[in-house]
Amino acid sequence: MAYIEFNDVVKRFGDNTVLDHINFGIQQGDLVTLLGPSGCGKSTLLRCLSGLESVTEGQIVLDGRDVTNVPASKRNIGMVFQQYSLFPNMTVEQNVAFGLKMKKVDPATIEKKVTEAIAMVELTGKEKAYPANLSGGQQQRAALARSIVTEPAVLLLDEPLSAIDAKLRKALQSRIREIHQELGLTTIFVTHDQDEAMVMSDVIQLFHSGRIEQAGSPVEVYTHPVSEFAASFIGSYNQLTGAQFSALSGTAVPAGHVVAVRPETIGIDRVRPAASDDGFVVAGTVTDSTPRGNVLRYTVRVGQTNILVDVLFRSFHMFDPGETVYLTLLKHDCLVIPENARSAA
Amino acid sequence: MSSKTKAVEAAAPGKKTPLAAKIFLGIVGLYLLVPFLTTLVYSLFVEWTDVLPSGFTLRNYAELFTNSTFWLSIGRTLILCLVSVAITIVLLLLAMYVVVAVNRKLGRFMQFVCMIPYALQGVILSIGIISLYTGTGTILSNRMFMLFGAYTILVLPYIYQGIRNALNAIDANMLIQAAEMLGCGRFRAYVQVVLPNIVSGILVSSLLAESIVFGDFVLANNIAGTNYQNIQVFLQANMARSSGLSSAIVVVIFLVVAAVTAIVLKLQRSSQNR
Numbered sequence: 001m002a003y004i005e006f007n008d009v010v011k012r013f014g015d016n017t018v019l020d021h022i023n024f025g026i027q028q029g030d031l032v033t034l035l036g037p038s039g040c041g042k043s044t045l046l047r048c049l050s051g052l053e054s055v056t057e058g059q060i061v062l063d064g065r066d067v068t069n070v071p072a073s074k075r076n077i078g079m080v081f082q083q084y085s086l087f088p089n090m091t092v093e094q095n096v097a098f099g100l101k102m103k104k105v106d107p108a109t110i111e112k113k114v115t116e117a118i119a120m121v122e123l124t125g126k127e128k129a130y131p132a133n134l135s136g137g138q139q140q141r142a143a144l145a146r147s148i149v150t151e152p153a154v155l156l157l158d159e160p161l162s163a164i165d166a167k168l169r170k171a172l173q174s175r176i177r178e179i180h181q182e183l184g185l186t187t188i189f190v191t192h193d194q195d196e197a198m199v200m201s202d203v204i205q206l207f208h209s210g211r212i213e214q215a216g217s218p219v220e221v222y223t224h225p226v227s228e229f230a231a232s233f234i235g236s237y238n239q240l241t242g243a244q245f246s247a248l249s250g251t252a253v254p255a256g257h258v259v260a261v262r263p264e265t266i267g268i269d270r271v272r273p274a275a276s277d278d279g280f281v282v283a284g285t286v287t288d289s290t291p292r293g294n295v296l297r298y299t300v301r302v303g304q305t306n307i308l309v310d311v312l313f314r315s316f317h318m319f320d321p322g323e324t325v326y327l328t329l330l331k332h333d334c335l336v337i338p339e340n341a342r343s344a345a
Numbered sequence: 346m347s348s349k350t351k352a353v354e355a356a357a358p359g360k361k362t363p364l365a366a367k368i369f370l371g372i373v374g375l376y377l378l379v380p381f382l383t384t385l386v387y388s389l390f391v392e393w394t395d396v397l398p399s400g401f402t403l404r405n406y407a408e409l410f411t412n413s414t415f416w417l418s419i420g421r422t423l424i425l426c427l428v429s430v431a432i433t434i435v436l437l438l439l440a441m442y443v444v445v446a447v448n449r450k451l452g453r454f455m456q457f458v459c460m461i462p463y464a465l466q467g468v469i470l471s472i473g474i475i476s477l478y479t480g481t482g483t484i485l486s487n488r489m490f491m492l493f494g495a496y497t498i499l500v501l502p503y504i505y506q507g508i509r510n511a512l513n514a515i516d517a518n519m520l521i522q523a524a525e526m527l528g529c530g531r532f533r534a535y536v537q538v539v540l541p542n543i544v545s546g547i548l549v550s551s552l553l554a555e556s557i558v559f560g561d562f563v564l565a566n567n568i569a570g571t572n573y574q575n576i577q578v579f580l581q582a583n584m585a586r587s588s589g590l591s592s593a594i595v596v597v598i599f600l601v602v603a604a605v606t607a608i609v610l611k612l613q614r615s616s617q618n619r
Contacts, residue, residue, distance in 0.1 A: 052522050072525040085523035088515060089541040099527035150527065 001064070003028035003186055004049070004154065009058035011044055018044045020210040022058070026203070031180050031187045033197040036207030037233065042190045045207075046156050049188070051075050063153060073102075078147035079156040082163060084139040086131040092118065092142045093127040099150040117149035118142075120179060137168045144176070148183065155180075157189045161196065173199050194234050198222065206230055223262075228339050231260040236297075236308060238263060244305045249280045249329070253336060260335045263310040267328035268298065268319065279330035286319045300327060381599055388592035405593035415594070418579035419601065425565075425575060426558045426605075429496030430551045433504045436497075438540070438547075441508055445517045445539070446531045459505035462498050467563030470495060475568060488569040495564045500554035507550020511543035552609045559602050 002025025011019035018041045026032050034042035047053035049060055051072030060068050067075050078099075086095050096117050100110045118124055121141035131139055140160055147155060157176070161169045177200055180187050189200055197204050198218045206214040206221060214221055214230045225231035231239055237260040242253035253259055267273070273281055284302035291297075296313045299306050307327060311317065319325055387393055391400030409415050437459075444452045462470075474495050478485045485491065517539045524534030562577035570578065576598055584591045 050526060052525070072522070073528050073530055076528075077526065079523070079526040081519065081523060083516065083519060085516075085519050087520060087523070087538050087542070089538075098524070098529070102528035146527070 002026055003030075003063055004188075005059075005061040006045070006049075007059040007061065009045070009048060009060065010056045011041070011048060011053065012056045018210050019048070019055075022210075022212060024205060024212060024215060026186065026188065028063075028186050029184045030202045031177070031189065031200060032203045032205060033189045033191060033201035034205050034207060035191060035194060035197040035233075036213075037192055040207040041210040042192075042205075042207045043158055046079075046158055046188060046190050049154070050077050050079050050156055052079075076150075076153045077156060078150060078152035078154070079158065080140070080143045080147050080160045082159040084131070084136075084143045086139055086142055086146070088131050091128050091130055092123060092134070092145075095131070095142055096146045096149050099146060103150065113149050117145040120148070120182075121145040121175070136164050137172060140164060140172065141175075144179070148179065148185065153186070155185045155187045157187065159190050159192070162191070162193075169196075170199075176200065206233065208233075224335065225260060225337060227337055228258055228260075231258075231335075231337060236263055236310075237261065238266075238307050240305065245334070247303060248282050248305065249334075257336050257338055260337055261307075261329060261333055263297065263308040264295070265330065265333035266307065266309045268300070268309045268311060269326050269328070270319070270323070272326045273328055278332070279328055282327050282329070284325060284327055286321050286323045286325055288321060289319065298325075300325060302327065381596070384592045384595050384599075388589055388596050391589075405587070405589045408590060409593050409597065414574070415579060418574050418576045419597075421573060422559055422576040423601075425492055425496055426555045428493050429558055430500060430504070430554045432493065432497045433500050433554070434508075434547060434551060437501070437505055437508050441512060442532065442535050445512055446521050446535055449518070455505070456509075459501050462501050465498070467499075467561070468567065470498065471564050471567035489573050491568050492565060492573060492575075495568055496558050496561070499561070499564065500557060503554045503557065504547075504550045507546050507553070508543065511546025512539070514546070515539070515542045517543075548609050548612060552606055555605060555609075556602055559598065 004026040006022045006024055009019055009022040010017065020041075022041075022045060034045060036042045044053060048055050049062075051067070051070060051074075055068060058068070059066060062075065062077075086092075087098065090098065093114055096114045097110050100113060105113070114127075118127060121144050123138060123141055123145065126134065126138060126142075129138075131142070134142065144160070160176075161172055164172065173196060176187075176189075179185075189197075191197055191200075201218055204214075204216065204218055204221045205212055208229050213233075214226045216224075221230065222234055225234055225237065228239060231237035240248070240259045240261070242255065242257060242259070245251065245253050245259040272283070275281065282302050284300040284307065286298055287301050287306070288299040289296055290299075291313060292310075294313050295310045296318070298309045298311070298319060300309055301307075309327060386398055388405050389401060389403070390398035391402055392398065440455060444455055474491050478491055480486060485494065517535075520538050520542070521531055521534045524538045525531060529537070560577065561575075562581060565573075565575040565578050566581070569575075571582070574582070576594070580591060580594045580598070583594060
């Protein structure tokens with residue numbers, strides 16, 4: 001039995017169904033990411049779990065207790081919001097202590113726990129500062145301290161890093177992951193950023209149009225997307241129609257399916273490699289190259305099809321636009337997936 | 346991450362007001378002070394028939410300050426201001442709690458209701474109140490309570506706008522939700538978290554409302570007249586007697602309003618500093 005269970009959860013706003021029969025469980029201590037594009041229902045599900053939003057149908061069970069109709073203030077769930085939502089009239093210390101005061105914890109314990117929580121998010125020295133005097137990153141860390149100090153049953157993070165610049169975001173991703181490991185707190189993280197989901201999660205629940213498209217570990221979801229949507233959202237998969245793939249490989253593809261190939265699994269050479277039973281080689285022309293950090297992405301025109309190829313950015317191994325190259329695609333890297341599949345979570 | 350994190354988290358630099366802006370504000374301020382200064386000069390001299398006034402005197406002020414009716418009218422006006430504004434603030438804060446924390450859809454209805462007094466002429470409002478409550482034998486048929494009610498309606502739109510803007514500025518609903526997640530009930534969150542953050546907005550709008558009540562003549566004259574004389578009715582009653590005395594009354598009204606304003610602004614500043 002899972003620690004958190006969503007049983008057939010439906011949420012409608014008027015005629016608009018935002019959550020469409022959601023069924024899945026979360027194990028205690030896991031860091032689960034709800035990933036998906038804007039408007040897919042991931043934040044709504046988080047708010048339903050928090051109690052800030054009611055469900056239209058279905059049931060939410062937390063640690064064996066049906067909390068579907070329990071008020072937010074009674075669920076013992078911590079939440080960090082995208083907009084920080086620190087109380088402007090209170091100092092960092094007072095903000096962090098607020099939840100403990102609500103629980104009527106004795107003052108000595110409050111002081112001890114607040115000091116520990118502030119140290120955990122590395123805000124020591126900022127105890128007396130008001131939110132207006134903190135940067136975005138500091139505010140978000142204060143909000144995190146405020147949420148974990150009450151030792152909630154679950155910690156919810158609703159796109160907490162989306163308003164923070166890229167460099168600081170990476171640092172905070174690591175810190176959140178570290179805190180999760182230190183405290184062993186069941187954590188649900190909502191994001192639309194697939195890279196963030198990869199870095200943070202034990203399990204990814206990929207959302208699409210109010211339903212779960214795919215669930216699994218980051219490696220599973222990345223390497224074995226179950227649908228066209230999953231392949232396009234999780235990675236920069238090359239998605240070839242049956243006709244395109246047949247033209248390249250000479251292999252037929254079942255109707256209603258596409259072939260997805262990750263750019264980094266494709267070999268690229270100036271000299272045609274020896275033929276192999278494991279894969280096939282096609283010739284093409286480089287039309288573009290784009291540096292993407294430590295990876296160089298080539299666009300190679302093969303017949304009427306553009307294929308993306310990622311290689312490590314090494315200056316001695318570069319191809320120029322217009323150059324003829326040979327691409328090696330291994331059969332086990334060519335995933336045949338349904339056009340509109342949905343997995344049972 | 347600490348050193349890296351701290352390195353990227355820089356505070357925003359402060360801004361200075363440009364000199365041109367200060368000069369422009371100074372000129373506008375002086376221009377706005379002209380009516381007050383001329384009234385003040387007029388009240389301090391016996392005659393002003395030439396370029397410069399002549400015959401400096403404090404007689405008008407001596408006469409005014411020794412008149413008990415004047416002090417009573419000032420006191421009544423202050424009571425009217427405080428009671429009416431306080432009633433409006435309490436009613437609106439309760440109503441806005443419902444809008445912010447219970448049903449946000451009621452916001453439009455609240456806005457419509459609170460805007461109605463803008464369209465009401467003082468004469469219509471006062472006649473309506475008199476015809477509705479006079480002779481009913483209830484506490485509301487008392488002229489003073491009628492005035493409290495009338496001013497509560499009069500200042501409703503101004504205080505509503507101030508409170509609504511203050512609530513929007515802090516995203517009150519989000520703060521209540523954040524407090525709820527920490528185990529706090531909604532109403533307690535509204536009182537403990539939201540209200541302290543909108544004190545400035547409430548003070549500013551109550552300041553505006555106070556000056557409106559202080560400057561009202563129509564409602565006070567129509568509803569209470571000399572039964573419950575406020576400062577504007579007192580001024581009107583003395584205008585025919587002496588223009589110098591009238592000017593002195595206007596100056597005192599201005600100074601009282603300025604003093605109340607200064608106190609409110611000081612309170613606002615101290616709450617912001619906290």
